[in-house]
Amino acid sequence: MKKKIKRIFDVAWTNFRRNTYTSIGTTGIMVLVLILFSGLMTVNFLSDEIVSSLQDKVDVSAYFKQDANENEILEVKKDVEAMPNVKSVTYISREQALADFKARHAGDALIQDSLAELAENPLQASLNIKAKDTSKYAEIANALEGNKYRTLIDKINYYENEAVIQRVEGIAGGLKNWGLLATLVLAVIAVLVTFNTIRLTIYNQKQEIEIMRLVGGSNWQIKAPYLVEGAVYGVIAAGVTAVLFYPMAYIISPRIASLMPEVSVISYFISNFFQYIFLILLAGVLLGTASSLIAIRKFLKI
Amino acid sequence: MIKFEDVSAVYHVKGNGEFKALDEINLHIKHGEFVSLVGPSGAGKSTLLKLLTHELKPTEGVVTVEGMNLNDLPQSEVPYLRRKIGTVYQDFKLLSNKTTFENVAFAMEVCGVEPEEIAEDVPKVLGIVGMADKMNNFPHQLSGGEKQRLAVARALIHRPKVILADEPTGNLDMVNTYDVVKLLTKINELGTTIILATHDHEVVNAIGRRVITMDTGKIVRDQMEQGKYVI
Numbered sequence: 001m002k003k004k005i006k007r008i009f010d011v012a013w014t015n016f017r018r019n020t021y022t023s024i025g026t027t028g029i030m031v032l033v034l035i036l037f038s039g040l041m042t043v044n045f046l047s048d049e050i051v052s053s054l055q056d057k058v059d060v061s062a063y064f065k066q067d068a069n070e071n072e073i074l075e076v077k078k079d080v081e082a083m084p085n086v087k088s089v090t091y092i093s094r095e096q097a098l099a100d101f102k103a104r105h106a107g108d109a110l111i112q113d114s115l116a117e118l119a120e121n122p123l124q125a126s127l128n129i130k131a132k133d134t135s136k137y138a139e140i141a142n143a144l145e146g147n148k149y150r151t152l153i154d155k156i157n158y159y160e161n162e163a164v165i166q167r168v169e170g171i172a173g174g175l176k177n178w179g180l181l182a183t184l185v186l187a188v189i190a191v192l193v194t195f196n197t198i199r200l201t202i203y204n205q206k207q208e209i210e211i212m213r214l215v216g217g218s219n220w221q222i223k224a225p226y227l228v229e230g231a232v233y234g235v236i237a238a239g240v241t242a243v244l245f246y247p248m249a250y251i252i253s254p255r256i257a258s259l260m261p262e263v264s265v266i267s268y269f270i271s272n273f274f275q276y277i278f279l280i281l282l283a284g285v286l287l288g289t290a291s292s293l294i295a296i297r298k299f300l301k302i
Numbered sequence: 303m304i305k306f307e308d309v310s311a312v313y314h315v316k317g318n319g320e321f322k323a324l325d326e327i328n329l330h331i332k333h334g335e336f337v338s339l340v341g342p343s344g345a346g347k348s349t350l351l352k353l354l355t356h357e358l359k360p361t362e363g364v365v366t367v368e369g370m371n372l373n374d375l376p377q378s379e380v381p382y383l384r385r386k387i388g389t390v391y392q393d394f395k396l397l398s399n400k401t402t403f404e405n406v407a408f409a410m411e412v413c414g415v416e417p418e419e420i421a422e423d424v425p426k427v428l429g430i431v432g433m434a435d436k437m438n439n440f441p442h443q444l445s446g447g448e449k450q451r452l453a454v455a456r457a458l459i460h461r462p463k464v465i466l467a468d469e470p471t472g473n474l475d476m477v478n479t480y481d482v483v484k485l486l487t488k489i490n491e492l493g494t495t496i497i498l499a500t501h502d503h504e505v506v507n508a509i510g511r512r513v514i515t516m517d518t519g520k521i522v523r524d525q526m527e528q529g530k531y532v533i
Binding site for chain 2: 003007015018019205207208211212213214215216217218219221
């Protein structure tokens, strides 16, 4: 068995070496396909980042009346936190709100003076609520409406933000759906291109395959080296892709960062290095072997 | 060893109806015979050989090789049948991206022979056909005669019971034709059945063994001994 496997690998590797131009051409096409896959991964990562940063910017705040007592507000906080769709709740006391406000307008003398004129802190305490999903804000706002301390709440700004929240939700959904569709379409094109290239490579050896059949080669004896050869194309193409893709990611990363400062493409791919390599290897090997398998079938009928 | 019983083979030609390549053939070939199959182009010689390698199935009748009815042979068994038969073709049918050694070795590998045995046997057989010094050449680096001798070596390597040679000298000059025929005769003397399809009358007359003459899909003459090419 071990000898048989060794023979299959030897024959596949010899074929690969001897048909230099065809092998380079086929591997080159697979590299292009895998770079396209890597590009799709980058686009998916970016659209996820855009969606989550948009979603992150959306929140709902409940502002409490001036006379609301801190313990009661913390009770409401506890109730909201217990809700399954809530990601986080931040309590901002009146003092904190004032300090934040002052800090935000530190350079504005007029505002600073006006505040100093006031005898009392004019700002309200608030609970800043972030949901796990933008679609859940309506539910959270409703729950607040029904809370036993509703009378302490002056206003819930969901109603002012409702249109924005729905828009963010629409954009996020659209990006996800269209991104998925574009990925699928490009992936199908990539598969067809690879399949066709390998089919042409095997077509060149059509006569050889028929001869192998005539001298008594069984289907698997003939097929196996071609499948391994397909896998070899995939492995080499994956290696070349990785070598080309990381410098490319390194170059485009600062350009993307200038548009989206919190996003680093290169760090994403470095921190997911092994997953990335595994994925392109898997894609390359699967594309190579599956294409070979389909392409060779036709010539084994003799 | 080989039997054809009422065998007919019909080709369906697209838009041109049917063409009967073999018409009720009855033939018995015994172990160790050297049979020359002669006749003009289109007589049915190649079709008859293709039935033996299961490249074609008869439209009617029964073909038997070594007691095995080829009509009932499942597709998965075809490689095993072909390993019992050596084939030599006019166009050589060599594996162009394999060396001389590898071309012969392939026929052994498919039979599951151990690499050590292959390494030992292939040079011997290449020696028999006078190709020992061309072991690492690719087919495109060989002359026509050398290619055909290589094809004979490949047909011979797994010690088949029968060798089918379809116009093996068709592409060769006189000297190389003589070499190949001499080789086939020698192989036959060692006990292998040879069926040689040819329309080279000098070759047939020189061999002087059983000659079966075919025309338009029928056997028109079967000279059991000292046969001559007669049309």
